[in-house]
Amino acid sequence: xxxxxxxxxxxxxxxxxxxxxxxxxxxxxxxxxxxxxxxxxxxxxxxxxxxxxxxxxxxxxxxxxxxxxxxxxxxxxxxxxxxxxxxxxxxxxxxxxxxxxxxxxxxxxxxxxxxxxxxxxxxxxxxxxxxxxxxxxxxxxxxxxxxxxxxxxxxxxxxxxxxxxxxxxxxxxxxxxxxxxxxxxxxxxxxxxxxxxxxxxxxxxxxxxxxxxxxxxxxxxxxxxxxxxxxxxxxxxxxxxxxxxxxxxxxxxxxxxxxxxxxxxxxxxxxxxxxxxxxxxxxxxxxxxxxxxxxxxxxxxxxxxxxxxxxxxxxxxxxxxxxxxxxxxxxxxxxxxxxxxxxxxxxxxxxxxxxxxxxxxxxxxxxxxxxxxxxxxxxxxxxxxxxxxxxxxxxxxxxxxxx
Amino acid sequence: xxxxxxxxxxxxxxxxxxxxxxxxxxxxxxxxxxxxxxxxxxxxxxxxxxxxxxxxxxxxxxxxxxxxxxxxxxxxxxxxxxxxxxxxxxxxxxxxxxxxxxxxxxxxxxxxxxxxxxxxxxxxxxxxxxxxxxxxxxxxxxxxxxxxxxxxxxxxxxxxxxxxxxxxxxxxxxxxxxxxxxxxxxxxxxxxx
Numbered sequence: 202x203x204x205x206x207x208x209x210x211x212x213x214x215x216x217x218x219x220x221x222x223x224x225x226x227x228x229x230x231x232x233x234x235x236x237x238x239x240x241x242x243x244x245x246x247x248x249x250x251x252x253x254x255x256x257x258x259x260x261x262x263x264x265x266x267x268x269x270x271x272x273x274x275x276x277x278x279x280x281x282x283x284x285x286x287x288x289x290x291x292x293x294x295x296x297x298x299x300x301x302x303x304x305x306x307x308x309x310x311x312x313x314x315x316x317x318x319x320x321x322x323x324x325x326x327x328x329x330x331x332x333x334x335x336x337x338x339x340x341x342x343x344x345x346x347x348x349x350x351x352x353x354x355x356x357x358x359x360x361x362x363x364x365x366x367x368x369x370x371x372x373x374x375x376x377x378x379x380x381x382x383x384x385x386x387x388x389x390x391x392x393x394x395x396x397x398x399x400x401x402x403x404x405x406x407x408x409x410x411x412x413x414x415x416x417x418x419x420x421x422x423x424x425x426x427x428x429x430x431x432x433x434x435x436x437x438x439x440x441x442x443x444x445x446x447x448x449x450x451x452x453x454x455x456x457x458x459x460x461x462x463x464x465x466x467x468x469x470x471x472x473x474x475x476x477x478x479x480x481x482x483x484x485x486x487x488x489x490x491x492x493x494x495x496x497x498x499x500x501x502x503x504x505x506x507x508x509x510x511x512x513x514x515x516x517x518x519x520x521x522x523x524x525x526x527x528x529x530x531x532x533x534x535x536x537x538x539x540x541x542x543x544x545x546x547x548x549x550x551x552x553x554x555x556x557x558x559x560x561x562x563x564x565x566x567x568x569x570x571x572x573x574x575x576x577x578x579x580x581x582x583x584x585x586x587x588x589x590x591x592x593x594x595x596x597x598x599x600x601x602x603x604x
Numbered sequence: 605x606x607x608x609x610x611x612x613x614x615x616x617x618x619x620x621x622x623x624x625x626x627x628x629x630x631x632x633x634x635x636x637x638x639x640x641x642x643x644x645x646x647x648x649x650x651x652x653x654x655x656x657x658x659x660x661x662x663x664x665x666x667x668x669x670x671x672x673x674x675x676x677x678x679x680x681x682x683x684x685x686x687x688x689x690x691x692x693x694x695x696x697x698x699x700x701x702x703x704x705x706x707x708x709x710x711x712x713x714x715x716x717x718x719x720x721x722x723x724x725x726x727x728x729x730x731x732x733x734x735x736x737x738x739x740x741x742x743x744x745x746x747x748x749x750x751x752x753x754x755x756x757x758x759x760x761x762x763x764x765x766x767x768x769x770x771x772x773x774x775x776x777x778x779x780x781x782x783x784x785x786x787x788x789x790x791x792x793x794x795x796x797x
Contacts, residue, residue, distance in 0.1 A: 241658065242658070242660045243658075243659070243660060243661075243662040243663045244663055245662035245663050245665075245666050245700075246657055246658060246662060249657065249695055249700065250695075253691075253692050253695040253696070254692075255695070255696075273670075274666065274669070274670050274682065274683070275682060275683045275685065276685055338663070339663050339667070340663075340666070340667045340670060366664075366667070367663050367664045367667040368664070369660050369661070369663060369664070371660070372660065
């Protein structure tokens with residue numbers, strides 16, 4: 202097996218962990234790969250480096266991979282997503298003032314109740330001409346769609362009742378401190394840093410909005426994934442091994458220390474360790490509360506790129522971009538997720554391989570055994586907070602039923 | 605044709621502005637990185653925006669352009685794709701360009717060419733500056749090492765230098781590295797016999 206080098210772009214976030222650990226702990230080396238990691242601070246730059254060949258693959262917010270394949274805001278470039286780097290791991294953080302106004306307690310609240318309180322504040326603020334403003338990390342981010350899904354679900358109209366603007370994750374705490382935004386939906390450790398600085402308090406984990414929400418993916422140009430099929434398969438195996446290691450409780454300390462380094466997140470190891478171990482400190486100085494599956498990196502074939510996840514993101518994209526459903530676009534978006542590449546790479550490794558490539562999202566109220574062609578697969582509850590389910594074969598029907 | 609320059613380095617922004625002026629592109633606005641980005645862009649209504657690739661405001665800027673398109677406001681800009689080769693060269697040089705819809709390709713090309721050349725020149729200058737700083741630091745360390753050798757071995761300066769150089773050659777190291785080791789050793793054990 203010849204040694205091959207792959208360059209991977211990333212943003213300094215806890216869920217960039219798998220490529221970082223694959224490089225640092227020898228999982229890439231075992232596959233005959235040398236990983237070079239390219240750190241950036243905007244998704245636009247991560248995307249440009251991927252499109253212009255500065256990187257071979259990238260840690261990317263899932264909707265941006267789809268938007269790039271659809272040619273939103275720029276000419277379309279075919280993208281392949283052969284691996285999901287993680288589910289959830291984000292939170293909604295309010296400024297301390299908004300937290301007080303909404304009566305946030307010392308545990309994570311119920312999304313419906315927090316939403317009702319927020320609706321009261323948002324209505325009052327809109328009436329006096331100073332609408333609440335929320336920051337998300339990118340227009341095409343899961344953060345944007347999770348936040349909007351929740352707001353709309355509790356009767357707050359995004360862009361009407363509240364404003365939603367783009368804020369860089371690394372400057373999230375600063376934006377809260379300066380009063381530029383009243384709340385944020387951002388990945389860790391940036392919520393925890395805002396809390397530790399005393400400028401914000403965590404209101405909800407995005408896992409409370411969608412229990413198994415797709416978050417970051419490994420994105421490649423489809424052309425590169427095809428030309429370098431063998432290296433791509435080896436990368437998938439390396440990332441899968443890194444994921445298995447990452448979720449071991451005894452590895453958390455070491456993983457946090459590696460991620461904290463200046464070349465990676467350049468952030469406090471303690472805040473990173475809390476996120477890895479599903480613990481969230483809601484208020485400055487408070488005891489972190491444990492929220493199971495806050496981040497979800499490995500179990501239940503979490504890294505499998507379900508085409509139905511891409512379809513859900515496409516549905517949200519049409520919803521919030523104010524575009525009509527387009528069957529051809531839906532097909533392009535859905536085909537960006539490549540379960541075929543995942544299966545080829547992990548065949549014969551013992552990793553559970555789902556038999557299907559698409560499923561009903563949000564339909565499981567309790568763990569259930571799922572069909573697999575390899576290994577034993579159990580899927581846990583994947584509910585949305587409003588109990589609505591998503592059928593990828595009927596996107597128009599789903600969109601029509603949304604508030 | 606109005607060009608807005610957004611750069612985290614005010615020095616580089618000035619170098620680019622200067623280059624554009626030399627090329628006869630006088631209508632330009634340098635955005636203050638400390639001020640509100642969107643308000644400044646809205647106020648100057650540019651037809652071309654040049655921004656350094658690593659600028660932390662790029663996601664915000666692209667969101668603003670996308671919003672402008674939805675609202676049908678005049679500042680609807682796209683990533684420049686008019687000349688694939690030039691765009692690639694720009695990204696390689698570390699600059700990204702956005703242009704208003706419908707701007708003719710031949711009008712963008714000279715702007716991009718200037719930006720690419722100036723970005724490259726700036727990188728070269730930074731490399732040269734870093735090298736000059738290293739050279740200066742090396743010189744200083746070597747002088748200190750020579751003084752230590754002269755004092756402790758009772759030899760003159762040419763002999764001290766020859767000793768350093770000879771050891772560096774034999775151990776396949778840079779003279780500055782050998783000098784650094786002597787300075788460190790002297791700092792820790794200088795008063796020992």
